[in-house]
Amino acid sequence: MGIAERLIEDVGLRRGVSKLTPEKIERIVNAVISGETGARLKAYSETCMRCGLCAEACHFSQSHPDDPSFTPAGKVHQTMGVLLKTGGRVDADFIYGMAQLAYTECNLCRRCVHFCPIGVDTGYIMSTVRRICHKLGVTPQYIQDTAHSHSAVYNQMWVKDVEWTDSLQWQEDEAREEFPGLRIPLEKEGADIYYSVIAPEPKFRTQLIYQAAAIMHAAGVDWTMPAHPGWDNSDMCMFTGDFEMMGRLKRRHFESAQRLKVKRIVMGECGHAFRSVYDVGNRWLGWRWHPVPVMHAVEFYWELIQQGRITLAKKFPGPVTVQDPCNIVRGRGLEDKLREVTRFLVDGDIIEMHPNKEHNFCCAAGGGVINCGPPFKNQRVAGNEVKARQLAATAERGVKTVITPCHNCHGGLHDIIHHHKLGMDLKFLSDIIYECMVKPAA
């Protein structure tokens, strides 16, 4: 049992380990551990009592009940545990497995936090393992490619400067057919809201930008989007362990908003991006909090509804269930607002998944796992049988729609629903708001 028995061939990992020597491994492992980690790692590694309670926490271990190498502590045991025990004297094959495990078998969802009496933060340990992998140059191909894209064009999808504004202008044109006078105001200094998205939106999911513009227009929001890089709030570098690039991206994002003198940043329905600007990237840069307030779309829609700025022409037919994304629920406590918004939009019950809210199971896509691409897809889907069971239980009670306010959750649940032929639809809140709201005429 263990990662060595389930290795998956990946161009990036193979290329990375081919360049390693034992000396380099030892040097870098120790450079990261002694140079970049401190009391947290020391305390965690020393006081983890190996009680195994966390086995109940992880969707991977719950989906592989007979394989203890999928438990949170089991994952640490096979990675950081070995590095600390051997002082980094491990071979390249070990690094291959360690990287595969850290990048593709832990979503950094931190559900295990609810299971560890001592408060060991497995997500932090696995992030540190990833940091070491990054420093060793051993990262899966597809996520590394997004990291490259981030560094070259400040977004994760190789979207060039022109393609960004061009997409916005194209969406603006389209939307004006439906909403005469609608604007996607670019570079509007002093706007209330700076709206930022992740690069897949201009690249593949332009309807989300369309919908956001429609909602902003209908609600009469004073908003803007930047015409320069910084608009992409996503951050795969945070997940590859390239913290220097993570910081660079976050700096660009926040300074883009600061330059426009906006009051706050509202971001689309993405979880990991929220995490990167809410409490990760900002800290690497020395900011205790985000220097410009950031608000996830769930909270923003909730606020618009509270203020009566969204009126519905109809309600969305329920029942529905809601997926609680780890980064905005366990990471920000938006579970109640998510339900209030859902209740406002939906005619019918919210059939809850069990467990739910901050105890909900991860989608198995987040934490950069889905971004590691096709080689790891089967393992990822197999690693979340529990989510399939959760969803199937709601489907049995008549749920056809899963409200999923997170891009990664969308990707993850889509694959699970498809694999298990659950026949459920996934919706962003903005899909439903757009579909149901009163659309202002000219």
Add this chain to the structure above:
Amino acid sequence: MHPPALWDWESGQRVILASMERPEGVAWVEEFHASPDGERVAALASLEEGGFTALVNGEQWENPFDKAWYPRFSPDGRFTAVVQQDGMWTLAVDGEPWEESFDYLWGTQFSAGGEVIAACVQSGGEYGLCIDGAPWETLYENANQCVLSADGKSAAAVVQLESLKPADLEAFQKGVFGVAVNGQSWDARFMNCWTPAFDAQGQHVAAQVRLSLYDYSIAVDGKLWGENYACVWEPRFNPATGKVAAPVRVKGLWGMAQDGQIIWEPRFMQCWHQQFSPDGKSMAAIVAPEFGAFTVAVNGKPWGARFPVVTDLVVGRDGASDGACVAALGCVDNADWQVMVDGGIWPGTWDMAWTPVVSPAGGHVAVKVAKGDRQTRVVDGRVFQREFDKVFEPAFSPDGRKLLIRGIDKGTALRIVADVGQA
């Protein structure tokens, strides 16, 4: 009109545009901009019959365009916008489009005096810069982070020198990026290049470069410093000595290096936005001596004030000592903005504040500020008595005695010249 010495510095108030109402035939008017001399206000407008135009002091441009965006006044007072006609993009300057048009054009930039206008262009899938309507001879797979020298005679951009196949890690890590100056790329290629910057004379270019996924340095005219760092931020040339300074990260902390030598010991949680004084004798930067606590350091020595966030650092001349006048903004959670000048904090907090302006001869600082829906400015710590719906960047007369206030209030665009002492 340029230079500012030629502007009307007669004290008093003039109405530039009495009514900012939407004219007949206009579907909507976008955000207003004011010319630096305050003589003109302009906005882009959508026409009811389709197409876009600009309203400059209420007058429409002669010919409308299919689309128009990115409105900017040049420092010498010309109103520009990126426009599209028949599917092709170009720049319109006071309503006149450049002769050449492109598949796409964006990111208008001006020389310090405004005589030269540049923009980024894409033509046939290739990218480069276009200066006063003339594109670079060589265009690239990609070009971004464009920058124009102060005199407008040179332009630089980060360029991609080779195509990348999808997800080709090997090729990317070998390095396909460089810096092109006036269309001519450096010989050296890097994994990444960022923020090219010109020296005062527009002769040299320095940029951040990434040599591997982990090694960062500064390249000047394509030549590396020789020292590598865990990370670097944007380089700046000393206007007097031509030396290059850049923040560098060493063992998890930030300091400042100059031409590859550490000049500020790495002891900050953050250090960035360094600027030299006009005489090159002082350098200031935004630093965080502790986690979450920012301030300004001048020549490596931090001020006593601490804010969770510090922005908008400017370094100007100090009139009295002939040294440097350093101003910056501090805020808490993007609210409660305060103005710091030379280590002191002005009284009063604001919902928002804009980059401080130091008078050219030194001695005075003006800051645009907002409270609620009203905007005004603070000069040398005193609040200007009058509030506006909107004000634009402040400007001092060359002798520093007068202050130009460009504002919009109750639907009227105003130009006010006030004595600095009474402002």
Add this chain to the structure above:
Amino acid sequence: MNRTLPVLLALALVLACAQLAPAQQDMKTLAPAAYGNKLTRPPAQFNHDQHNEKAKLADCVVCHHGGKDGKIDRSASTEGTPCADCHALKVQGKGTALTRAYHKQCIGCHQAKGKGPVACGQCHKR
């Protein structure tokens, strides 16, 4: 047969008396009445004469000291006075409580001499 009962009764009486006012000659344990009938541990094994013989103790005052206010006076013998007469189970103010007095007296001496029981179970035998 009919002589058995009186003998048993006499024995019982002697034992009862021994419990109430133990004669030194018969003393096998230290379990004064002050503790009542609820002892935390089995009574400490203590055979007075045997102990003194073995320890070569001729002078009674070594154990049966005088004193007051928590200060021991080795010049004033309290020979014949049971410990519990002076050391109350619980003390108010100065003075040493009975248990502590026993422990200090016995263990202290054993430690000083390097002989004799010092750990709980050595005296409080089951």
Add this chain to the structure above:
Amino acid sequence: MNAAYEFVTGPLAWAAWGIFLLGSAWRLVSMYQLAKKKDASSLAFMDWGFSLRSIVNWLIPFNALGWRKSPAMTVATFAFHVCLLVGPIFLAAHVMLWDQFFGISYASLPDNVADVMTLVVIAACLYFAGRRLAQPEVRYITTGQDWLALVIVLAPFLTGFLAYHQVGGYELMIILHVVAGEIMLAAIPFTRLSHMVFAAFTRAYMGSEFGGVRHARDW
């Protein structure tokens, strides 16, 4: 016997307590220094209220999701920790020693209660050992350190129980018991048992992040 007993209850006891107290203090201080140097962005979020909120919520049996999902372990670990701490501190014999050595006197448990608590600790240790052997997810992550910690904890209770009941050679057993207890004390700062020193802080940090930043429960 007397010399050995005096040694283990005298110099060795001082040494054990010294190692325990000074060692723990040193570990705490050095850990704090390390945190200040290397974990400033974590330390900055420590918050008394949220720390206590987390600690209290985890101290309630079956309150945390983790407790609810493993009820047997929850019962075992709560019983174990309560008995482990309360038993020795309030054991009459130990109270008597405080009294004898320092004149410090405080309430003690009835011996039969303490006896049961000792058995609970021993039983819990056996249960933990059983889990380590029988439950795959525990066996997989068990290391020598974990066995060592278990043995170190089990030893004083087992020897104490035997000494109390005077089974086996009492004199040897009591010395073994004292030594085992001293080993445990001295091992606290330097083995897995250091969770006694650090767990409050790791828990507090998690509570602070979840309370003050994430606005979510961490239990």
